[in-house]
Amino acid sequence: MLNLFKKKPDNLPEFWNDYEAKFQEKLPEEITHTRFVVFDTETTGFDIKKDRMLSIGAVAIKNKSINIADGFEEYISQETFNPKTVKIHGIIQNERIETLTEEEAVKAFLNYIGNSVLVAHHAGFDIGMVNEALSRLGLPKLKNKVLDTVNLYRGTRIISNLINREKSYTLDEIAETYNIDIKDRHTAAGDAFITAIAFLTILGKLNTDGKMNLKKLFRV
Amino acid sequence: MKNTIASRIADFLKNYPPFNLLKKEDLLEIAKHVKVKYLEKGKMLFAEGDIGHKRFYVVNKGAISLERDNNGKRETIDKCDEGDIFGLRPLFAKENYLINAIAEEETILYAIPIKKFKPLSEKNKEVNNFLIQSFASNTRNPYSEAHKGKLISEKEPAENQYKPNNNLFELQPAPVTKKVVMTPPDTTIKAAAQLMSKKKVGSVLVVEKNIPKGIVTDEDFRDMVATGTFGIETPISKIMASPVICYPQGLTIAQAQLTMMKHHINHICITEDGTPNTKVVGILSEHDIMVSEGHNPSVLMKAIQRSSSTNELKKIRHKITLLLRGFLAANIPLNHISKIIFELNDATIKRIIERCIKKLPTPPPCDFTWISLGSQGRKEQLLQTDQDNALIFEDVPEEKLEETRAYFLELARKVNKRLNIIGYEFCPAEMMAKNPKYCLSLNEWKDQFTNWIIDPGNDEILLCSIFFDFDISYGNVNLSNSLADHIFSLTKDNRKFYAVMGATTLRNPSPLGFFRQFLLEEDGENKDFFDIKKRGITPLTDAGRLLILYHQVKNISNTSERFEKLAQLEPNNKELFLACAYASKVLLKFRTQHGLENRNSGRFIDLENLSKEEKIKLKRCFKSIRQVQELIKYRFEVTPYI
Numbered sequence: 001m002l003n004l005f006k007k008k009p010d011n012l013p014e015f016w017n018d019y020e021a022k023f024q025e026k027l028p029e030e031i032t033h034t035r036f037v038v039f040d041t042e043t044t045g046f047d048i049k050k051d052r053m054l055s056i057g058a059v060a061i062k063n064k065s066i067n068i069a070d071g072f073e074e075y076i077s078q079e080t081f082n083p084k085t086v087k088i089h090g091i092i093q094n095e096r097i098e099t100l101t102e103e104e105a106v107k108a109f110l111n112y113i114g115n116s117v118l119v120a121h122h123a124g125f126d127i128g129m130v131n132e133a134l135s136r137l138g139l140p141k142l143k144n145k146v147l148d149t150v151n152l153y154r155g156t157r158i159i160s161n162l163i164n165r166e167k168s169y170t171l172d173e174i175a176e177t178y179n180i181d182i183k184d185r186h187t188a189a190g191d192a193f194i195t196a197i198a199f200l201t202i203l204g205k206l207n208t209d210g211k212m213n214l215k216k217l218f219r220v
Numbered sequence: 221m222k223n224t225i226a227s228r229i230a231d232f233l234k235n236y237p238p239f240n241l242l243k244k245e246d247l248l249e250i251a252k253h254v255k256v257k258y259l260e261k262g263k264m265l266f267a268e269g270d271i272g273h274k275r276f277y278v279v280n281k282g283a284i285s286l287e288r289d290n291n292g293k294r295e296t297i298d299k300c301d302e303g304d305i306f307g308l309r310p311l312f313a314k315e316n317y318l319i320n321a322i323a324e325e326e327t328i329l330y331a332i333p334i335k336k337f338k339p340l341s342e343k344n345k346e347v348n349n350f351l352i353q354s355f356a357s358n359t360r361n362p363y364s365e366a367h368k369g370k371l372i373s374e375k376e377p378a379e380n381q382y383k384p385n386n387n388l389f390e391l392q393p394a395p396v397t398k399k400v401v402m403t404p405p406d407t408t409i410k411a412a413a414q415l416m417s418k419k420k421v422g423s424v425l426v427v428e429k430n431i432p433k434g435i436v437t438d439e440d441f442r443d444m445v446a447t448g449t450f451g452i453e454t455p456i457s458k459i460m461a462s463p464v465i466c467y468p469q470g471l472t473i474a475q476a477q478l479t480m481m482k483h484h485i486n487h488i489c490i491t492e493d494g495t496p497n498t499k500v501v502g503i504l505s506e507h508d509i510m511v512s513e514g515h516n517p518s519v520l521m522k523a524i525q526r527s528s529s530t531n532e533l534k535k536i537r538h539k540i541t542l543l544l545r546g547f548l549a550a551n552i553p554l555n556h557i558s559k560i561i562f563e564l565n566d567a568t569i570k571r572i573i574e575r576c577i578k579k580l581p582t583p584p585p586c587d588f589t590w591i592s593l594g595s596q597g598r599k600e601q602l603l604q605t606d607q608d609n610a611l612i613f614e615d616v617p618e619e620k621l622e623e624t625r626a627y628f629l630e631l632a633r634k635v636n637k638r639l640n641i642i643g644y645e646f647c648p649a650e651m652m653a654k655n656p657k658y659c660l661s662l663n664e665w666k667d668q669f670t671n672w673i674i675d676p677g678n679d680e681i682l683l684c685s686i687f688f689d690f691d692i693s694y695g696n697v698n699l700s701n702s703l704a705d706h707i708f709s710l711t712k713d714n715r716k717f718y719a720v721m722g723a724t725t726l727r728n729p730s731p732l733g734f735f736r737q738f739l740l741e742e743d744g745e746n747k748d749f750f751d752i753k754k755r756g757i758t759p760l761t762d763a764g765r766l767l768i769l770y771h772q773v774k775n776i777s778n779t780s781e782r783f784e785k786l787a788q789l790e791p792n793n794k795e796l797f798l799a800c801a802y803a804s805k806v807l808l809k810f811r812t813q814h815g816l817e818n819r820n821s822g823r824f825i826d827l828e829n830l831s832k833e834e835k836i837k838l839k840r841c842f843k844s845i846r847q848v849q850e851l852i853k854y855r856f857e858v859t860p861y862i
Contacts, residue, residue: 003305027654045488057224064258065255065256065331066255068225068229068251068253069253071223071226073224098222143511157648162649162650162651162679162682162683177646181638183228184225190224190225193225193228197328200328201326203258204326
């Protein structure tokens with residue numbers, strides 16, 4: 001029983017220790033100095049326990065720009081195959097896309113994100129998928145701070161009894177409001193890019209007084 | 221690693237020069253190193269004198285205004301929109317920028333690394349020529365399709381600015397239309413006329429294998445067909461003017477105008493080598509020259525009615541802003557300005573709806589009315605602000621109701637989206653026709669208003685005040701009239717409703733404090749600014765609406781016109797109402813000028829920057845606001861307890 005609470009990190013692999021070490025550095029206060037990683041996962045389904053990730057796509061944002069060279073797009077080879085998802089994602093098992101094992105992909109992802117602030121649309125799901133994969137490897141959960149574009153977008157809506165602010169907005173709805181091109185929808189990288197543009201736009205809307213900092217952003 | 225995002229960026233770039241001249245793999249390599257940059261509206265990307273960036277820029281979405289300081293005044297040199305390239309100076313010289321680049325609206329840029337791009341452009345002669353030519357040229361006219369995609373140099377005469385006498389204008393290349401309406405010589409006069417009216421053009425080029433043979437204009441129909449000289453089944457070649465006056469590309473506006481005067485013609489045909497023996501590349505019309513001049517409302521109106529894409533409308537909208545600026549500079553009476561700008565806005569909305577209906581697979585299942593609310597409804601929308609609109613459709617049998625609504629929601633979604641693209645922000649309260657709450661049948665609307673008026677809470681009054689100021693933009697006027705009658709029948713002698721509405725009107729008190737100082741905003745992002753909308757325009761608008769409703773006057777939604785009408789209806793209060801009419805014009809003009817200067821809604825005013833004279837003018841307006849508020853208080857027995 002005690003073991004459960006005292007999972008000592010001595011037997012954790014090196015890549016995890018490297019990842020963890022990055023959190024000793026404090027996050028900057030200013031949004032412009034912060035590295036955000038906007039990511040999305042494509043999965044075989046919506047059950048965090050049963051389903052598996054097919055791919056992870058991400059882009060990094062710093063100083064209000066997305067650096068395409070600092071991107072992440074990996075596909076994960078599947079042991080269990082679910083034909084239903086093929087249609088949606090266009091990722092066919094054994095298609096000639098280079099794939100990684102789940103462990104390799106997670107390892108690469110940890111190395112890529114470091115201590116950056118993670119951003120995703122319905123972030124709970126994507127974070128959950130990654131955490132489940134980590135737990136299968138006997139590793140703890142992600143340590144990064146997380147922002148959810150659903151919440152942030154809600155924060156841009158005016159406070160009025162005339163609109164329902166509790167509504168859960170889809171990525172498509174946000175893209176329509178901000179007039180974002182939705183090509184490559186339903187690929188992890190494509191969705192991550194759309195989410196990133198939405199995130200930048202939302203930041204612009206929330207920061208009209210120029211005083212928004214990281215702390216306030218987490219309170220939206 | 222797969223490169224979904226880089227391919228997507230390459231996909232965008234390949235549509236625009238010089239990237240269309242690059243090899244696919246080279247372009248992808250460039251795309252991999254692009255940075256996607258977001259700029260808020262009004263943000264400066266670089267300023268005159270800044271050290272050159274390591275990247276140059278392509279506009280992906282939005283618009284960038286290139287400006288130069290001219291003795292402390294900002295001069296717009298050019299405007300870049302989707303696909304346009306700017307910030308090229310560091311590509312050629314280690315010099316500092318000579319201009320300012322400012323986001324005219326919310327903008328997304330692709331920043332291309334010069335280090336990666338330069339080796340490619342040096343290898344590819346065509347690319348290099350394009351860049352050098354464009355950088356050195358000072359002739360780009362960003363509004364003419366013929367020059368679309370050409371680059372701009374950073375030292376350019378300010379030809380696109382509004383100037384009543386723009387001398388440089390005549391030396392600009394004449395705008396050439398590439399989409400020429402053409403027909404073979406054996407077409408009948410009737411068919412040719414049908415073609416022209418379908419394409420909404422005043423002339424048609426008669427061609428044989430793309431070689432120009434003749435031209436027919438509206439005038440020829442009048443002189444040779446309507447007079448009975450030729451029947452409508454006669455081949456068009458019988459009435460065409462031949463040979464066609466042809467020129468090669470690159471004609472300046474001055475040359476074109478001279479040629480037209482000399483030959484008494486309105487059109488010049490542009491062919492490959494400038495003779496009538498080679499293929500047509502475009503046509504140049506007097507009309508297009510006038511449009512490119514851009515400060516003539518009737519020409520803009522025609523351009524709106526003929527526009528065939530949302531992008532075209534967006535460009536026309538930009539010219540409307542130039543026109544507005546010119547009008548204000550020339551001190552033209554605000555009534556007159558509002559009317560013209562309203563008509564142009566109205567035509568834009570109509571045109572968009574018209575085009576969206578055509579895009580749907582079936583025509584509307586029944587009659588409908590598109591109404592504009594808020595400032596556009598009051599004909600007071602000079603600057604582009606939010607879009608507020610709603611849709612009323614005819615009553616249909618119960619079982620058809622949802623199906624009918626689905627059709628109009630789809631239509632509204634398209635219209636709202638396009639209005640957004642041309643610059644009307646989505647309404648933050650979602651008061652738009654695409655919202656199922658505001659896309660209702662006539663009976664549903666009547667019920668809606670009944671609920672609002674019978675049990676008026678704060679939200680209901682807010683909705684009423686928005687919906688009472690409607691103007692029909694498109695469709696069947698009987699629907700909106702029938703709704704207005706319904707509203708009057710409900711409000712007639714309804715003292716409770718007037719009292720609640722009166723209380724709301726008085727919620728924004730007179731903007732002068734006890735010591736006759738201005739009341740400033742006390743918190744929020746606009747702290748210490750004066751909110752001219754909340755404290756000046758809204759109280760007047762509210763007062764005008766309430767009083768006109770009390771008199772049951774239909775179809776006047778403009779605030780100053782409402783007060784002028786009230787002055788007629790109540791001779792004993794004539795002076796006060798005329799003062800209010802005057803005040804509402806002054807405040808609107810104030811806001812508009814501020815908005816244009818600061819590229820925003822003009823709502824928040826920094827009093828420190830006002831002259832003594834302006835302050836006195838404002839205070840005089842506020843006096844009228846206080847007086848009319850007093851009048852409302854007594855007339856509608858507004859007590860502070862409501």
